[in-house]
Each structure stands twice: as structure tokens, then as C-alpha cells.
Amino acid sequence: MTLLSKTGPGFAPAKINLTLHVTGQRGDGFHLLDSIVAFADVGDRLSARPAPVPSLRVHGPMAAGVPEDGRNLVLKAAAAMGASAAFTLEKHLPAAAGIGGGSSDAAAALRLLSAMTGQSPPDHPEVLGADIPVCLMARAARMRGIGEVLSPLALPPLPAVLVNPRVEVPTGAVFAGLARKDNAPMPDPLPTFDDPRQAIAFLATQRNDLEPPARQAQPVIDEVLTALRALPGAALARMSGSGATCFALFERPDDATEAARLLAAAHTGWWIAPTCLS
Ligand SMILES: C[C@](O)(CO)[C@H](O)COP(=O)(O)OP(=O)(O)OC[C@H]1O[C@@H](n2ccc(N)nc2=O)[C@H](O)[C@@H]1O
Numbered sequence: 001m002t003l004l005s006k007t008g009p010g011f012a013p014a015k016i017n018l019t020l021h022v023t024g025q026r027g028d029g030f031h032l033l034d035s036i037v038a039f040a041d042v043g044d045r046l047s048a049r050p051a052p053v054p055s056l057r058v059h060g061p062m063a064a065g066v067p068e069d070g071r072n073l074v075l076k077a078a079a080a081m082g083a084s085a086a087f088t089l090e091k092h093l094p095a096a097a098g099i100g101g102g103s104s105d106a107a108a109a110l111r112l113l114s115a116m117t118g119q120s121p122p123d124h125p126e127v128l129g130a131d132i133p134v135c136l137m138a139r140a141a142r143m144r145g146i147g148e149v150l151s152p153l154a155l156p157p158l159p160a161v162l163v164n165p166r167v168e169v170p171t172g173a174v175f176a177g178l179a180r181k182d183n184a185p186m187p188d189p190l191p192t193f194d195d196p197r198q199a200i201a202f203l204a205t206q207r208n209d210l211e212p213p214a215r216q217a218q219p220v221i222d223e224v225l226t227a228l229r230a231l232p233g234a235a236l237a238r239m240s241g242s243g244a245t246c247f248a249l250f251e252r253p254d255d256a257t258e259a260a261r262l263l264a265a266a267h268t269g270w271w272i273a274p275t276c277l278s
Pocket residue numbers: 017020029030031032033035098100103128129130131132145146147171172173175241242
């Protein structure tokens with residue numbers, strides 16, 4: 001299990017798609033989305049110090065396989081700002097996991113460089129990655145367009161357990177496996193939620209359209225969803241983003257903590273994090 005406190009511009013929280021409706025496709029192949037996005041209190045930590053040449057060192061429990069060269073979104077973000085720094089990334093989130101690990105790291109790099117240089121972040125961060133605009137905002141939002149159209153959303157804090165079965169799922173391949181690309185959007189405006197129970201009741205009527213193609217590519221996602229749904233107090237279980245990370249929502253934080261403990265004892269190979277989404 002992993003637990004971090006949520007503070008500072010270098011904190012790169014996990015992004016969770018509580019809903020993810022695919023409503024169309026642009027001429028360039030990118031898909032139009034309608035998604036409720038929330039952020040966890042688990043995440044990576046990025047630090048930066050001024051340096052004449054950009055560099056990156058990656059360490060931490062999920063560092064294995066994460067590139068330290070120009071392929072890393074942190075260095076791509078620095079190049080997009082035309083700024084330089086020596087970065088250190090403490091990696092806690094699994095990669096290619098549907099929780100925007102790389103995107104959240106890139107957003108943290110933009111925030112840190114902005115504070116360091118006084119420059120604003122780029123006007124179109126979605127060019128670097130569709131999840132980067134919402135990760136730059138790092139608070140609950142309704143996300144539309146390909147990820148660049150954002151409206152802040154008031155969500156009650158939602159106790160949750162995140163689970164990744166440690167299989168990587170490439171985002172592009174999951175979009176390519178969609179049977180339909182013109183699915184219904186969410187209602188507009190969205191309802192307001194006074195407490196977790198109301199929010200969960202609404203979310204249960206919505207969808208993640210990427211779940212069927214991701215489950216087909218990685219059947220272990222079915223196993224994760226079944227295990228989450230069997231946990232005491234779990235009110236809703238669903239996949240985030242293009243997978244394979246899934247989440248269960250609870251009405252009480254203590255239930256999420258206990259559920260994570262039970263699950264970690266039964267599935268030692270899975271990445272499991274109790275958290276609160278907001
Ligand atoms: C699935 C989500 O995580 C939901 O929040 C995002 O839409 C994906 O965001 P991301 O990982 O930052 O995605 P990008 O790195 O920009 O794109 C990876 C690939 O996913 C596909 N892609 C991504 C976003 C989008 N709106 N439509 C797409 O079709 C494209 O094939 C693209 O080549």
C-alpha cells in the first residue's frame with residue numbers, strides 16, 4: 001500500500017476518471033470526451049533546482065522502467081517552456097496505468113518551472129498530452145474536448161481504493177478498440193452533490209466507455225473489478241482512464257482503509273492505495 005500527503009507544486013497526484021464518455025472523434029483521430037475527473041492524495045513527487053542543462057533522475061518504488069531521457073514527459077514539459085532545471089522524480093504511481101502518472105508529472109514540472117522562472121505555462125498543454133491540462137488544474141473538473149475544455153466541479157471528498165494489477169495498457173490501443181465513438185454525453189448541467197452517497201448514486205448511472213476494449217485487451221481487469229465489488233462497503237467499482245487501474249468508492253474513509261488492507265492481504269502482487277478523491 002502507498003500513502004503520501006498532498007502538498008506543494010511538485011506533488012503529482014493520481015488522476016481518476018470517475019466517468020469517461022467517448023462522444024466523437026476529431027479529424028486528426030483524437031477522441032472527444034466527457035469525463036468527471038478527480039484527484040487522489042497519492043502521487044509522485046517532483047523537485048527541481050535551477051541548472052544550465054536539463055536533467056532528470058527517477059527513483060522510488062515505481063521507478064523501474066521509467067525513462068530518464070527526453071522521452072520522459074517531465075523533460076518534454078521543460079522543453080515546451082524553453083526552461084531548464086535539474087529534476088528529481090520520486091515515482092509512486094504505476095506507469096501506463098490510466099491514472100495519468102506521466103501527465104501529472106509533466107504538470108508538476110510546468111508548475112515548478114513557472115514558479116522558478118516567472119513564465120506562464122504553455123497556452124496549449126494538451127499538445128504535450130491530453131491529460132496534462134486537467135493535471136495542471138489538479139482539482140475536480142468536468143473535462144471535455146480532447147481534454148482541454150475544463151469546468152471546475154464541486155465534489156464531496158470521496159473515500160476510495162485504487163488498484164492496479166501491474167499490467168501496462170497503452171492508451172492509443174484502447175481507443176482503437178472502441179466499438180462506437182459517438183456515445184451519449186453526460187447530462188448538462190451536471191447535478192450538484194451534497195455528500196458521497198449522492199455523488200456515488202449519480203456516478204453509478206454513468207459509464208467509462210473505454211472499459212470494454214480495455215477488459216478485452218487485459219482480462220485481469222475483470223478480476224480486479226470483481227474483487228473490488230466484493231469488498232465490504234464498496235458502493236461502486238469502475239476503471240479509470242484507459243486502464244488497467246480500477247477504483248472502488250465508499251461512503252466512509254474507514255471502510256476504504258479497511259478494504260485496502262483486506263485486498264492487499266489477498267493480492268500481494270497488485271498495487272493498492274486507499275485514498276480520498278477530490
Ligand atoms: C484516456 C485518458 O487518460 C482520459 O483522461 C486521456 O484521454 C489520455 O490522455 P493521455 O494519456 O495524456 O493521452 P495522449 O498522450 O495525448 O494520447 C495517447 C493516445 O491516446 C489516444 N487519444 C488520447 C486522448 C484523446 N482524447 N483521444 C485519443 O484518441 C491517441 O491515440 C493518442 O495517440
